[in-house]
Amino acid sequence: MPQMNMIQAINSALDVMLERDASVVLMGEDVGYFGGVFRCTDGLQRKYGEQRVLDTPIAEGGIVGAAIGMGVHGLKPVVEIQFADYAYPAFDQIVSELARLRYRTAGEFHAAVTVRMPCGGGIRGGQTHSQSPEGIFTHVCGIKVVMPSNPYDAKGLLISAIEDADPVIFFEPKRIYSGPFDGEPEKAAVPWSAHPGGEVPAGHYGIPLSRAQIVRAGSQVTVLAYGTMVHVAQAAVTRSGVDAEIIDLRTLAPLDTDTLCESVNRTGRCVIVHEATRFGGFGAELSATVQEACFWNLLAPIERVTGWDTPYPHAFEWEYFPGPDRIAAALVRVMEAA
């Protein structure tokens, strides 16, 4: 089976869909001739032509607005927001328009737009190239929110997102574009070829949205994570010696609550991990969901391990980042609680 990193897997998903479906078009800043600042669309304009892989003006609101119009006229636009941090100029078009068009017209109009955006820190991007704004989008009804943690999932989930009848916000954790990152920046980088998730079929396949995956079975505590944090959580579990079950959410909205709650009801403990800021974040929703469904089986308070409630600081990335030590400490705490 071919080995791919996450960039190649995303490129392959786009390639497969451009090939299969004439209504798929790509658009975004620098995605065409140049192939994207992260190379996710490399070679696709050469292969499919500049009519289907469009370089756009630097105007995220215009990109999403135009994509909605294209979607209404039967195309399936896949747009790239160069960094998730740049999504805010498009926020009104996403929240008030894209997410609600089907609802407000009682199904008469809709736009099946996929919005890709690289997210997360650890790349020296400072406070405008490091954010994880998924919680802002999970709060919006009418869109689906996806974040893969490895190349195999990235390709399968992106294909499913493009084929989905609903708009999807597709977050790409850019720290793991090239390899699985366990939260230790001083260690030598590990390539995806050393990870089973780097084995990616060349052809078409989909991974169903709204299905979480248990990536490590365990009995003492359930760790809920997604994106980069899946790998960091695995390192933390190894370090702590706790027999934790790690669940990779993969799709954040609509959420696979059954898999989560079944696990927590079994383990009796839950640690939630995300890189985004804490207050009002997606972890709060996970915590409430688990508490509502699993309260009588909980042996310890639910813990959240997150980024601090500050902007992402350029010079203090690793003090900010919820690394394996911070997660391991939480694992120990929930074990000591009962």
Add this chain to the structure above:
Amino acid sequence: MMRDSRLHVPHPPARPGQTPDFSYLQISPAGALARPEVTAAFTDIELLATGMVRVLDEQHQAVGPWNPHLEPDELQVGLRHMLLTRLFDQRMQMIQRQGRISFYVRSLGEEAVSVAQTMALRPDDMLFPSYRNQGLHIARGHSLVELMCQCLSNTRDMCKGRQMPVMYHWGSGNIFSISGNLATQYPQAVGWAMAAALKGEDRIAAAWIGEGSSAEADFHHGMTFAAVYRAPVILNIVNNQWAISSFQGVAGGEQRSFAARGPGYGIAGIRVDGNDFLALHAVTAWAAERARRGSGATLIEPVTYRASAHSTSDDPARYRPRDDWQAWPLGDPIERLKQHLIALGEWSTQRHEQLVAQLEAHVVECWMQAQQSGTMTEGPRLDPRTMFEDVLATMPPHLVRQRQQLDRELLAATQDVQPT
């Protein structure tokens, strides 16, 4: 030492109690502006963006190169659509005052914009309206009953009770949904037009916003994308002088016409008498032909006057003279077309009165029919359980659970017990 403020704050020429003053309005004589070829370079026609295309003169004659030479029966159809729009508005305003719908927006005084422009386009061209474009629906023959049922949020409401009144849509009539967030339809219309071009169709898109919301970023996005990709689209800024209580100077209209923004983007701009049915029709047909031939977008500024309140929620007597509209130099679009038809010998006061009576009866009949499907206070009511539909294409489990919870609440309400 503090100096006096040098900040310029625009203010309208007249506020309540003052004499209306439209001396700021630059008006070209009818027939004065040349009509260029539709493929003309935008740089060669910049005068169109600052002058004003007008066809009907003071003697009610159609003059000059922009005269579209429409047949009398087409003019009569246009008059009928405009009258029906006005009478529909009148009835709905009254119904709102009776408390039977929650909100309404009239298009009094600017009916020609929607009606003439729609009539100049093909039925399969896609229209992206603002909230004061009910004339689009009427000119394309959308049943008044459907429009009324939307305003009533009743069992026949196209929006299933999810939108405020007037936020219509009509898929089969090629009229897009109204958002309520202003100017969002501009880049969407451009994207639709880009898709049409990509598919090799010769359909075009047209969008309308007011001069007030031309200040939104989406205006800039729409213009930029239209220019970059030469999208086959007509972008209209309906300058009706007022955005709720703010006159057009607050939107940036003091120094330069709104149409003049077109050439700044590399797009043809045309300022047109928005109360002149013939001029509007001619300019829109020109822009449509230009778009279909691949010469790109046109920014049209119909200059008109919002004779009514912004909506049923504001009182214009609080921010402008009561007799402002009476002093408006470009008159009433319906009266002007009526006088033109009379001057042609194709209409009469008597026929006009007959038509008004006939249309009034039609509106009343439609209202009777619309009420059959329920009002806010009487008759059948939409099933509230439908509120969970169409959030996503397939209802996700959490919405199924929430609907079940609502079921229990509704059941408990009928049995007067606490929901479980």
